[in-house]
Amino acid sequence: MTQHLTAPAHTRDSTRPGWWRDAVIYQVYPRSFADGNGDGMGDLKGVRDRLPYLKDLGVDAVWLSPFYASPQADAGYDVADYRAIDPMFGSLLDADALIRDAHALGLRIIVDLVPNHSSDRHEWFKRALREGPGSPLRARYHFRPGKGKNGELPPNDWESIFGGPAWTRTEDGEWYLHLFAPEQPDFNWEHPAVADEFRSILRFWLDMGVDGFRVDVAHGLIKADGLPDLGGHDQLKLLGNDVMPFFDQDGVHAIYRSWRKILDEYPGERIAVAEAWTPTVERTANYVRPDELHQAFNFQYLGTAWDAVELRAVIDLSLDAMRPVGAPATWVLSNHDVTRHATRFANPAGLGTQIRTAGDRELGLRRARAATLLMLALPGSAYLYQGEELGLPDVTDLPDEVRQDPSFFRAAGQDGFRDGCRVPIPWTVDGPSYGFGSGGSWLPQPDSWAALSVEAQTGDPGSTLELYRSALAVRRARPELGAGDAVEWLDAPDGVLVLRRGGFVCVANTTSEPVTLPAYGQLLLASSTVRVDGDAAEVPADTTAWWAV
Incomplete structure (x- = not known):
């Protein structure tokens, strides 16, 4: 709870x-x-x-x-x-x-x-396909001739993030680069x-x-530059x-x-x-x-x-x-x-x-x-x-x-x-x-x-x-939360994180067992039930608690 x-x-x-x-x-x-x-x-x-x-x-x-x-x-x-x-x-x-x-x-x-990248239905890309090799619109993407005797191989060995080659061949024989799906040709930002x-x-x-x-x-x-091959690189x-x-x-x-x-x-x-x-x-x-x-x-x-x-x-x-x-x-x-x-x-x-x-x-x-x-x-x-x-x-x-x-x-x-x-x-x-x-x-x-x-x-x-x-x-009510660029780590048992930020302390128990720690002040919030007994607190397994010091 x-x-x-x-x-x-x-x-x-x-x-x-x-x-x-x-x-x-x-x-x-x-x-x-x-x-x-x-x-x-x-x-x-x-x-x-x-x-x-x-x-x-x-x-x-x-x-x-x-x-x-x-x-x-x-x-x-x-x-x-x-x-x-x-x-x-x-x-x-x-x-x-x-x-x-x-x-x-x-x-x-x-x-x-x-x-x-754009869609292959973007007007620029559609015109680039229609106008063929040498079109000024093709220079806005990465069109290249292929390798091999008849240009039948992709220009390099890059793979798509979604799997398969990162190149698709057009009807006129050129290839275009798409690091994602073939429907997503990469822009040439040069x-x-x-x-x-x-x-x-x-x-x-x-x-x-x-x-x-x-x-x-x-x-x-x-x-x-030059869209180099990856070679044997993984x-x-x-x-x-x-x-x-x-x-x-x-x-x-x-x-x-x-x-x-x-x-x-x-x-x-x-x-x-x-x-x-x-x-x-x-x-x-x-x-x-x-x-x-x-x-x-x-x-x-x-x-x-x-x-x-x-x-x-x-x-x-x-x-x-x-x-x-x-x-x-x-x-x-x-x-x-x-x-x-x-x-x-x-x-x-x-x-x-x-x-x-x-x-x-x-x-x-x-x-x-x-x-x-x-x-x-x-x-x-x-x-x-x-x-x-x-x-x-x-x-x-x-x-x-x-x-x-x-x-x-x-x-x-x-x-x-x-x-x-x-x-x-x-x-x-x-x-x-x-x-x-x-x-x-x-x-x-x-x-x-x-x-x-x-x-x-x-x-x-x-x-x-x-x-x-x-x-x-x-978080909205406490100015120290979100602000700043550092945390102060306090001593804690193995598997537990305790950090202080001004008048605020966060305790995170990442272990599979409850841990007993000091009750750092007023318990503000906890991801599951924390038992407080005087100056001590039992923080359950996989639980984070917030304290106002």
Whole structure:
């Protein structure tokens, strides 16, 4: 059972200077959040209708995954028109209304931007195919002649992140590069027209009122000169930590310096957040130097096991890497590309971030709740993925015939099981889709999700939803939470983390046994029941507790 005080009133102003340095940002995956028109697919109207829920939850900003016009070959990450809304999600008027309503509630809006590649239905690419070899439009992508006697072999040995070769041959014999699906040709960022176009796209959405951008594949825009072969090198793909000629090239930083100038022209501290998979945290820090982007996702933290030694190491490493560049650390446990942490922690460590088995559900939820309280106690900005506040697990038994993840069908590359974390979330205890919408849901929801719905958990002091609401309220009310760039580690038994931040202490027991520790002061919140007896406190296995000293 959760232990918590009555949630204090929100005291932090989301319009304050530096709002993004300690913001809690909630990721909405639009197709799976709420369906406003009853067609079984989430949309912008559904998100707009549920904004009061997000306000009450206590987040500072909402990050929307792509809603642009797209053939949906990769769930909208194949953009055909960066200035239009896909009809499945609504219209530009819906986007405008959503932004306005969010601002009226004190919520910021961050939108996904996909600059590494377009859809093969983008007008530039369609013209490039029509006009053939030598077309000026082809220079905006990576078209190359093939190798072999008749050009029948790809230009190099690069592989797609989704599996198979990273090259597709056109009818006229040339090949084009796509680090992801064939429907997602990579832009050539050495071409000035590409840079000009994206500066214009930034201004379009900033003029619409968005507060920032999450930059998809921020590490991939520049490729090494000559597109060299990997040879015998082991390609570790998107989630790897090795140096690749198509990822984390130094040339990307000039792009982001030009973007930062645009962001700084607009009032209200508009921001950009890098999705940058890099070999080290230190390399990630390069993306958030004072004249570049504002934040970068901390994927090293996301992939860390529920282990005190490993967690402390990555926390220290992250804070140490960000401090010299003056950027806040970011913390995240789940997103739309990885197994939800309630399932990840239900399985043995070492399986990575794509897990195919349900594991020990009770253990996973207990650890997930504890991990969330630890994350929210750290200095910097925290990201939440829709449904994690309900304790949702991955759906690991989806039938093959309902899956839509393109990497699943390519049967290689990423494991292809991202659909499991994208199942529409439950709002009510009954109805055709547990309140998601009147027309069912585009991926089937488990019967067990009625008990995990917002309706079922609201008002239940032991629920995961109320734990999140209480934690975010405490975080807002205590200025030391989220602020700063360091923690003070206190002595603790093996397997236990104890950190102090001003008048606040966080205790995380990552072991499978209860531990007895000092009662550091007033117990503010705990992920399960902590027994206090005088000056001592018994913290159960896989539990995090917050104390006011």
